[in-house]
Amino acid sequence: MQKAQFHQGVSPYLFVAPQVLIILVFFIWPAGQAIYQSFLLEDAFGLHSEFVGFLNYRDIFSDPEYLDTAVFTLLFAATVTFFSLTIALLLAVQANSVIRGAGSYKTLLMWAYAIAPPAAGLMGNLMFSPLIGDFYALINASGIDFNHHQNGSDAIFVIVLIAVWKQISINFIFFLSGLQGISNSVTEAARIDCPSTIKRFWTITFPLLAPTTFFLLVINTTYAFFDTFGIIDVTTRGGPGASTNTLIYKVYKDGFLGADLGSSSAQSVILMFLVLALTVFQFRFIEKKVHY
Amino acid sequence: MLGKITKSAMATAIMVSTLVSGAYAATEITLWHAMSGRNGEMVSEIADRFNKSQDQYQLKTLNKGGYEDTMTAGIAAFRAKQAPDIIQIFDAGSATIINAKGAVYPVQSLMEDNDIVFDSEDYIPGVRNFYADSQGKMIGLPFNSSTPLLYYNKEAMKAAGITQPPKTWEEFEIMAPKLKSAGYTAMAQSHSAWIFTENFHSRHNLPMATDNNGFDSTDVKILYNNDQLKMHWSKVKQWLDNKYYGYYGRAWGDNQDAFVQKKVAMWLGSSGSFGNLRKTADFDFGTTYLPYWQSITSSPKSTFIGGGALFSFSGHSKDRYKGAAEFYKFLTKPEIQLLWHKETGYVPITNAAYDLAKKTGYYKEAPDAEIGILQLSQETGDWSKGYRLGYYVQIRESLYKNYEQILSGDVSVDSAFNSIERESNKLLARFNKTYQ
CATH class of the missing domain: 3.40.190.10 (Periplasmic binding protein-like II)
Known part of the structure; x- marks a missing residue:
């Protein structure tokens, strides 16, 4: 038998070139810039700069507020990821078993995906506004003293709620298509062997959904770290106090608003490594449990 | 066929552009600002009036978002050597731009170098010092001043x-x-x-x-x-x-x-x-x-005042600086200041403009509009001139x-x-x- 041989000319390189170029221009170059800038003290206009080694990093790690922010970000990401995955899975399983009007259920559940995070944040902010918010009135009428402009935990509740609500749709779409990808013969065979729906779900359906779940876990973690920026910016701006400050929001505040490029770049680098480490962890340890 | 159309279109485009550039031999200068709503409309209105008042310079104004967005846009543009001629910087950002040695052309020098009479004493006391250096030389031109x-x-x-x-x-x-x-x-x-x-x-x-x-x-x-x-x-x-x-x-x-x-x-x-x-x-x-x-x-x-001031970035041509100076002169005219004051509620920044507002009886019809400037004109203490942090x-x-x-x-x-x-x-x- 003869092995098929391809003559390796320049053409394969040409095919990957656009992709490589995009990565170089939009990822490697800015990331390199951030790393370079993180070792400098430079005025905003780039007129004078001084190499200061790890000074920016030392300043950041000696700041108790930064550590609080990091802890909050991790907890926030875990909460948002957990709730947006579980609720979406529950809805997908239910929608998958609906027979009548399945199409309308699915369409309605997918809708929120079309909403940009800042728009979702704006709506949430209005609903909880102490001046005109219906949810604000409702919660306070039920005897709870709720005000997300004054109370930190109320503010966290509001942004988690909006972030989860916004993310459920996309998770729902993936879970639903994952469920529909499970072949009927498997589920029918399971039905004969095991009468309990719940047990069937955990032993048959859920393991078969594992690749989807794993993919969504990675996507949702990065969502919670980065894309919730828009929600925070229009609702709490990191407040009250510093209760809803996430790492990415702090990068924005110090760099974009405050013009402290050195500190902001160092924070970006730390954040980049944190998310990188988290993703590597997910691939190394969780993916092992996934069967494709 | 297509080739013919393209060619003739190109020819027309070249002709038109030659005509246009012939008609406007004016030097274009740009102003980036953070004013929106009614205030933004007034910036355009004032630019329009400036452009109609002379034909040597054409001022283009552009809103860059809020105060912080505008400053960041200016910083990015300056680093890319694409800085606008004039930028509005807000009170809390003024230390950043003033302390970056070489980023701006102080307004007082700009005016004097272009033979335009400039006396900081013409400005009302609460406004005079905020954007000046410790010797009292004005670096930025107070623009939208409120209290x-x-x-x-x-x-x-x-x-x-x-x-x-x-x-x-x-x-x-x-x-x-x-x-x-x-x-x-x-x-x-x-x-x-x-x-x-x-x-x-x-x-x-x-x-x-x-x-x-x-x-x-x-x-x-x-x-x-x-x-x-x-x-x-x-x-x-x-x-x-x-x-x-x-x-x-x-x-x-x-x-x-x-x-x-x-x-x-x-x-x-x-x-x-x-x-x-x-x-x-x-x-x-x-x-x-x-x-x-x-x-x-x-x-x-x-x-003391809040709000913002106009700064001229360094690194532009003489001709464009002359244009910026002419615009500053136009902007500080009493009648323009009065218009700005009436339409936006920001205080008039020069004594002459304030006098004009009083003379025209504006404060008789709207006494509340004078409270801001009266408060700024109260006795000044040792710590009333502002801060530079x-x-x-x-x-x-x-x-x-x-x-x-x-x-x-x-x-x-x-x-x-x-x-x-x-x-x-x-x-x-x-x-x-x-x-x-």
Whole structure:
């Protein structure tokens, strides 16, 4: 038998070139810039700069507020990821078993995906506004003293709620298509062997959904770290106090608003490594449990 | 066929562009600003009038978002060597641009180099020093200048049996329970840093920072951890607990809305809010000076300005600088200043413009419009000229954060001010290291 041989000319390189170029221009170059800038003290206009080694990093790690922010970000990401995955899975399983009007259920559940995070944040902010918010009135009428402009935990509740609500749709779409990808013969065979729906779900359906779940876990973690920026910016701006400050929001505040490029770049680098480490962890340890 | 069309289209395009450039041999200069709504319209209007007033220069204005967005856009453009000729920078950002040696062409030198008479004494006192260096040389041209004022709902005051708005915080404390019984939260304000911190110091003649409020050097320390300011914030917390004070979050508009919707009887905002309030509030309201504590001073001093100034970036051609100078000259004309003052509520920045406003009888028809400038013209103290503090945007952030923690009861006033002092001094030291 003869092995098929391809003559390796320049053409394969040409095919990957656009992709490589995009990565170089939009990822490697800015990331390199951030790393370079993180070792400098430079005025905003780039007129004078001084190499200061790890000074920016030392300043950041000696700041108790930064550590609080990091802890909050991790907890926030875990909460948002957990709730947006579980609720979406529950809805997908239910929608998958609906027979009548399945199409309308699915369409309605997918809708929120079309909403940009800042728009979702704006709506949430209005609903909880102490001046005109219906949810604000409702919660306070039920005897709870709720005000997300004054109370930190109320503010966290509001942004988690909006972030989860916004993310459920996309998770729902993936879970639903994952469920529909499970072949009927498997589920029918399971039905004969095991009468309990719940047990069937955990032993048959859920393991078969594992690749989807794993993919969504990675996507949702990065969502919670980065894309919730828009929600925070229009609702709490990191407040009250510093209760809803996430790492990415702090990068924005110090760099974009405050013009402290050195500190902001160092924070970006730390954040980049944190998310990188988290993703590597997910691939190394969780993916092992996934069967494709 | 297609080729023919393209060719003839190109020919036409070339012809048209030659014609256009022939007609406008004018030098184009650009201005980036942060004004939106009515204020933004007025910027365009003034540019339009400038363009019609002469044919050598064509001024193009562009809104770049809010204050911070505009500054960041300017920074990015300057680094890419694409800087606009003129940029509007807000009060808290002025240290960043003024201390970056070589970023700007000081307005006073720009005017003098282009043979335009410039005398800083022409500007009203509260405005003159804020964007000047410690020798009094003006670096930026004050543009939109406002000052904090007290707005009060006349109906609410009447319902509570109050005849005069409070002059002092002691008077306020007597009125607040009456307003509460009449169904109102007595007060809200829109900018804890600007109104309840910076202007607090100016009004009570207290220093904000060492080295002449930061005008003399960048090696400075903050002086916010003082008994007077701590006393004030202990009171604010008490007022909040007694429901005399409403806090509706960091957003300026949310606190203003509480006043417009008659939830609060008095609101501390900006003199620049006047025009907008007149449109949105469906009740009769009045304006008065920022209250002070009788227990701290019996002779309150003037407040200083907030808002922004226009700066000219360095690195442009002589011809374009001449254009910028001509525009500054046009902008500071009394009639243009009066137009800006009337339409936006920002104060007129020159004595001549203020005199013109008085002469034309504007304050007879709208006496409230004069309160801002009257407050700025009050007796000045040693600490009324403003401040020049680096990374001040982040210092304000620290203020907001710690004040919110006081209000929520998470930390005591003392420990909040210790944090403010520690965080601010750390930022100031970083700034000094970066910009020295």
